[in-house]
Amino acid sequence: xxxxxxxxxxxxxxxxxxxxxxxxxxxxxxxxxxxxxxxxxxxxxxxxxxxxxxxxxxxxxxxxxxxxxxxxxxxxxxxxxxxxxxxxxxxxxxxxxxxxxxxxxxxxxxxxxxxxxxxxxxxxxxxxxxxxxxxxxxxxxxxxxxxxxxxxxxxxxxxxxxxxxxxxxxxxxxxxxxxxxxxxxxxxxxxxxxxxxxxxxxxxxxxxxxxxxxxxxxxxxxxxxxxxxxxxxxxxxxxxxxxxxxxxxxxxxxxxxxxxxxxxxxxxxxxxxxxxxxxxxxxxxxxxx
Amino acid sequence: xxxxxxxxxxxxxxxxxxxxxxxxxxxxxxxxxxxxxxxxxxxxxxxxxxxxxxxxxxxxxxxxxxxxxxxxxxxxxxxxxxxxxxxxxxxxxxxxxxxxxxxxxxxxxxxxxxxxxxxxxxxxxxxxxxxxxxxxxxxxxxxxxxxxxxxxxxxxxxxxxxxxxxxxxxxxxxxxxxxxxxxxxxxxxxxxxxxxxxxxxxxxxxxxxxxxxxxxxxxxxxxxxxxxxxxxxxxxxxxxxxx
Numbered sequence: 001x002x003x004x005x006x007x008x009x010x011x012x013x014x015x016x017x018x019x020x021x022x023x024x025x026x027x028x029x030x031x032x033x034x035x036x037x038x039x040x041x042x043x044x045x046x047x048x049x050x051x052x053x054x055x056x057x058x059x060x061x062x063x064x065x066x067x068x069x070x071x072x073x074x075x076x077x078x079x080x081x082x083x084x085x086x087x088x089x090x091x092x093x094x095x096x097x098x099x100x101x102x103x104x105x106x107x108x109x110x111x112x113x114x115x116x117x118x119x120x121x122x123x124x125x126x127x128x129x130x131x132x133x134x135x136x137x138x139x140x141x142x143x144x145x146x147x148x149x150x151x152x153x154x155x156x157x158x159x160x161x162x163x164x165x166x167x168x169x170x171x172x173x174x175x176x177x178x179x180x181x182x183x184x185x186x187x188x189x190x191x192x193x194x195x196x197x198x199x200x201x202x203x204x205x206x207x208x209x210x211x212x213x214x215x216x217x218x219x220x221x222x223x224x225x226x227x228x229x230x231x232x233x234x235x236x237x238x239x240x241x242x243x244x245x246x247x248x249x250x251x252x253x254x255x256x257x258x259x260x261x262x263x264x265x266x267x268x269x270x271x272x273x274x275x276x277x278x279x280x281x282x283x284x285x286x287x288x289x
Numbered sequence: 290x291x292x293x294x295x296x297x298x299x300x301x302x303x304x305x306x307x308x309x310x311x312x313x314x315x316x317x318x319x320x321x322x323x324x325x326x327x328x329x330x331x332x333x334x335x336x337x338x339x340x341x342x343x344x345x346x347x348x349x350x351x352x353x354x355x356x357x358x359x360x361x362x363x364x365x366x367x368x369x370x371x372x373x374x375x376x377x378x379x380x381x382x383x384x385x386x387x388x389x390x391x392x393x394x395x396x397x398x399x400x401x402x403x404x405x406x407x408x409x410x411x412x413x414x415x416x417x418x419x420x421x422x423x424x425x426x427x428x429x430x431x432x433x434x435x436x437x438x439x440x441x442x443x444x445x446x447x448x449x450x451x452x453x454x455x456x457x458x459x460x461x462x463x464x465x466x467x468x469x470x471x472x473x474x475x476x477x478x479x480x481x482x483x484x485x486x487x488x489x490x491x492x493x494x495x496x497x498x499x500x501x502x503x504x505x506x507x508x509x510x511x512x513x514x515x516x517x518x519x520x521x522x523x524x525x526x527x528x529x530x531x532x
Contacts, residue, residue: 147404154390155402161383164375168342170368170399231434 005130007252011245012133013198014213016140017191018221018244019237020184021214023144026222026236028160028180030079033090033211037097038071038185040207042192044101047110047202050117057118061193068189071097072181080174101204108204117197136194137241140187145234156180157233188214212268217244219275247271290490291341291458292317296350298336298514310336311514314350318458318492323484325505326494332511334494335376338462341492343367354457369399372456374447374480376463381447384436388427388446391435392416395450419449423479441472445479452483459484459491466496477504 017039024032042064049060071093079089102108118132147153159166159176166173191214196202221243225236254267296314299307311333318324326334339345341352343364352360359367375381382391393408413431421428423445427438435443444464451459461480465473481504484491495501501508502522510518 150404150406151393151397151402152404154386154394155397157390158383158386158394161385162380164380165383166394167364168368168373168375168381169394169397170365171394171402172365 003252003256004249007248008245009130009133009198010195011248012130012137012241013194014191014217014248015137015241015244016194017188017210017214018217018240019137019140019144020187020191021211021218022221022237022240023180023184023187025215025218027157028086028177030086030181031090031211031215032072032075032181032184033087034071034075034093034097034181034185035090035188035211035214036207036209037094037101038068038188038207039192039210040101040202040204041067041071041097041104042189043196043202043206044104044110044192044204045189046193046196047112048104048106050112050115050197051110057116057197061190064189064193065186068186069182071189072183072185073178075185076174076178076181080177098204101207105202105204110202112197112200112202117200118194119197133194133198136190140190141234141237141241144237148233209265209268212265212272213244213247216247216268216272216275219243219272219279220246223275223279290318290320290355292353293337293340294351294353296337296340296352297348298333298340298345299348309514311340311347314514314516316509316516316519318490320490321488321506323491323504323506324493324509325501325507326492326509326511327496327498327501328511333514334511335462336514337511338460338492338494341458342371342373342460370457372398372451372454372459374444374451374459374461374464376466378440378443378447378467381450382435382443385434387432388420388435388438389413389416389431391446392450392453395453398454398456400454419453420446423449423475441468441476444468444472445476448476448480448483452487452489457490459489461491461493463494463496465500480504 017035021032021035024030045064045067046060049055049063050057055063075086075089075093078084078092079086084092148157155166155169155171156176156179158169159171159173160180163173166176192207195206218240221236221240224242225239228239230236230239250271251264251267255261255264259267293314293316296311297309298311299309301307314337326337328334336345340347343359343362343366347360350360351358354370373381383394386394389408393412394402396412397407417428417431420431425442425445427442427446435446438446444467448464464480465476468476477500480493483489493505506522508518508520508522509516
């Protein structure tokens with residue numbers, strides 16, 4: 001049973017990144033590869049803030065979110081103002097971040113030993129880290145749900161939905177993309193922040209291919225939301241969190257039945273492929289006719 | 290109130306060929322005018338409207354609105370006083386947003402979109418009444434994504450949206466081109482009623498001569514990027530025969 005609980009907690013931690021991908025992928029229709037870099041940036045900043053700078057976990061959270069937001073804004077600026085394709089912009093920033101992350105960490109791996117973190121400092125019993133893991137997605141989900149209902153929130157959603165219309169309503173697309181991707185990558189960095197503290201180390205390679213995990217969560221969540229006929233934004237985001245948990249469950253089950261851990265990325269890729277095919281199945285059917 | 294002074298618009302193609310879409314256009318549109326612009330394909334009608342809305346910038350010349358030079362302003366900056374209905378109903382709405390959310394954006398056209406929720410029940414009721422007046426049965430579907438509606442329904446809503454916030458100029462680029470005759474007539478009637486009711490100044494592009502004469506108070510015909518006819522209907526009554 002232990003691995004199930006671990007999978008749920010990991011799923012809840014990765015769910016923050018899932019919410020970030022939801023913003024870039026579903027609102028802006030941008031597959032944001034920056035994620036790989038900003039996730040590790042969140043992890044690197046967390047490790048350095050907690051061990052070397054001796055900051056409080058919640059001050060660290062602030063630093064991590066600012067770091068992620070800067071990374072996301074850079075991608076948006078490169079994409080919008082230098083007219084470079086979103087995918088390439090993301091790869092550029094991700095590549096640059098690899099070096100930045102190494103510079104932040106100073107070495108490729110930092111263990112968190114005897115440092116206060118959110119899973120320990122708040123006097124929760126270590127056997128109940130899921131309380132914290134549950135609290136984070138819940139709070140950020142609530143915040144996002146509120147923001148996306150405001151005038152500003154619908155302006156952000158419209159700018160990803162229809163640029164011509166948005167401009168004619170006076171919405172500055174560039175500004176909206178910067179803020180949107182900043183939000184997305186800040187959330188992704190919080191994912192890195194949680195994972196680092198949960199597994200008690202940060203590693204320079206922990207973000208490689210992590211965008212697939214996020215995409216998988218969003219796609220699985222989306223299919224579930226469609227199956228339950230959920231239309232509201234908040235409802236869809238709840239299913240992104242659920243999707244993240246399901247994703248980790250599948251990985252955990254594959255490990256428990258004896259799949260070689262080296263094959264985890266392969267399984268991740270196959271899973272995302274399956275999720276895309278599943279979401280597109282109506283398209284194939286209509287073409288077959 | 291809006292004047293185009295010596296407007297030229299040239300497009301340069303990849304191989305260096307220059308296409309002169311508009312040559313030396315001088316038009317002054319007065320407040321309350323319902324100007325219809327006619328002309329064959331490639332005559333420069335759409336380019337003209339894109340210059341006024343700010344989607345394109347002129348190669349030379351000035352655009353003045355109430356004596357203020359707006360030639361170099363972007364679409365976003367002009368949105369405070371220019372409202373648009375696009376040729377394609379899909380251009381005018383955010384498909385994944387609900388009808389009500391689209392209307393909120395339209396209400397805030399050209400204004401700051403703050404971190405507050407300015408929607409209240411009176412706005413909702415006001416929107417519902419306006420939509421009910423279309424007689425399309427959409428007033429009970431305010432929370433439905435607007436992308437699920439038909440082209441005609443969307444275009445009718447676009448029209449309401451364009452006129453929700455005050456504007457100095459309403460631009461309509463063949464708003465009925467994508468619609469069937471029944472819906473086209475309905476949308477045009479609605480447009481005409483709103484324009485008359487609110488005393489709007491309006492620029493309307495059409496291919497349909499009858500519509501141009503029926504609704505326009507002034508007709509401008511373009512050919513090869515120049516104005517070849519400019520007739521004020523209130524001074525010179527026109528029928529299709531005399532045209």
